Amino acid sequence: MSEQTASNGKVPVSKLDENMRLESVSEDGMRWHSPARPPFRLEGFPWFEYDGVYRRLPKNPRLPIPAAVDALADCTAGGQIRFRTNSKKLALRVRLDGVADMNHMPATGQCSFDCYLEQDGVMRYHSTGRYNHTLSEYETVLISAGDGAMRSVTLYFPLYRGVKEVLVGLEEEAELLPPPPLADDRRILIYGTSITQGGCANRPGMAYPNIMSRRIPLEMVNLGFSGNGKGEPEVAEIISDIPNPAMLVLDYECNCSADKLDETCSGFIRIFRERHPGVPILVVSRIRFAADRFYESSRDLANRRRQILIDNVERCRAAGDDRVYFLDGSTLLGEDHYEECTVDGVHPTDLGFMRMADGLTPVVQRILREAGFPV
Template sequence: MTVQSKDVNLDKLGGTLYPETKNSEQLRWHSPLEAPFHIAGFPWLAEDGIYRRLPLASSEVVPPAVDTLAYCTAGGQIRFRTNSSRLVIRVRLAGPANMYHMAPTGQCGVDCYIGEQGEQNFITTAKLKPAESEYESQLYHWESPREVAVTLNLPLYQGVEEVWIGVDQDAVLSPAPAYASSRPVIIYGTSITQGGCASRPGMAYPNILSRMIPMEFVNLGFSGNGKGEPELAQIMADIEDPAMFILDYEGNTGKSENIAGTLPAFIQILRDRHPEVPILVVSRICTAEDQFYSERRELNDTRRLIQIQNVEQRRTEGDQHIHFVDGSELLGNDFVNDCTVDGTHPTDLGFLRMAQSLAPVIKGLLQL
């Protein structure tokens, strides 16, 4: 006997996936591009007025793929205080969710944290229909007004064209809590830096670090395209008053001679403009697949040694502000098997382990 399976629709079975936002017309709507909101993660927002991680106009020509990926809002955060009893968000994306190995909430969603800097607690993620590129979602609803500091993490793998914040008609909005330092930490890297494949935006490792270390983190991870082009170094060097540069791009470099050729030039461009800003070079993490492919392990070992040698040579030459972290140790040996979605890209557990390993190093270098 053949038994035909049935489509499971939780909306019809009582397990509502997409609850309606009731009475949203009673709210007052604000653009986070206006005061008193603070938007982090987009160094060129003031000039360009859009949610984009690289400048629209630059003398440096970046590869087309990087230019496209710059519209993904990975690392972008909206920060503010409010005493509203309700918080609702409206988002218009450049496109819908379309990745097989990443949750739509991570690719296209917005998640919400409540609390002061360094004491933020996750409350919820926006509900969205993966096939649609616009959504409205309630993030919380108290019984009475309550003043809280809010951090909203923007989508990791999709562009955001518009965001609107809905609060009570009589709600007070005020500036976000101050950072420990006004200087940003800039992280350059691959899809893993960008946040693939976190289940929601707040679980990408740069966003986790931003909660552990109350500073602005600028996420310049470009999926499949963190290749160390000098044009990217020049653009990064233009960011005003950086606290630190983190280079985590080995995973996209391919043959060992590629990183051997790009890393010295990339570092030198940053160092010429910022002589005393710490530069942290992070080698590639170990992944579940590595244990089964000896050639891959050998390649990783070779590329790691190249990075170590570059850092040691510069330190020997007098640059005491450059440092190295062995990425193969970030996940911990006991966690590698269960730390990736597809054998390569971290799960939330993997990203948490990365951040927990990196945070003490970063704090030490920043003297926090």
């Protein structure tokens, strides 16, 4: 053991492994751009045009919403910056609303950005912003030595922290162009819990709504509110204000008490349907938890809650609304070893999120095709 290692009891990994070192941002020949202005396309913030803040609900909601939901709306889960460039370098300047503070989710998922680049028409993962996670302001390098090819770029916002400001740094002489258009200007709205928000993905691009956004050419709006996706009618009203919905996904069961689930599910569907007749609604029951393997009481409660959702969907369809659907979420992580897809028996790892996206994507695509969308 070296003297340096022995003296403080810690291995200086960043000194031993150059791949663990942070890369500093060079200012030479760089120009900084606000993604709030063209040719950038900003997605995932339906009220940005009016409020000018990276927020998932309006800054001043027209109805009173729970304080926790209001606070969580500042988390930028699902936000995307899309553009095309041939810059060989790409960096970010970021100002957060706080520091990393979660005990079972990496700072890269909570507070950082992911970079995806187009290759042969497919968005592929390139890099994640790495920084000193004790800071609330940082600069990070996402591309340091690109090949100069013109490519589409998608940057995913942090999942569990608010972003006060972000600037995109590109080479001064690089071209900056709008991204390719989406298949339609309508949006998929996904309302749910911490799992929908992205807890506990290692990095932003691995939250299941973000994975699906790379497979379905429509804007995704992540409306997951950690621990607080309870289906309140006021929240349903505000979400129904979002224009141009292509589909609503309700994935909030595990935050709502069984006693309230029937009331909130039927109410949410009714409120949304009054504003958006004919727009598909997909109701999803929760994924399996580790406790389901060990405890009959956990399985019984899950079965009871699942049946409540099924009954709500069947009542809608019996009344003539054939664009309300149900998906059994207990199948999404697989039949065996599903508990190994979680961080804590509940919140998925990246593997769990990939399995969720693999199960949800074809169902969502089928429903959208039935509604006439080219996906």
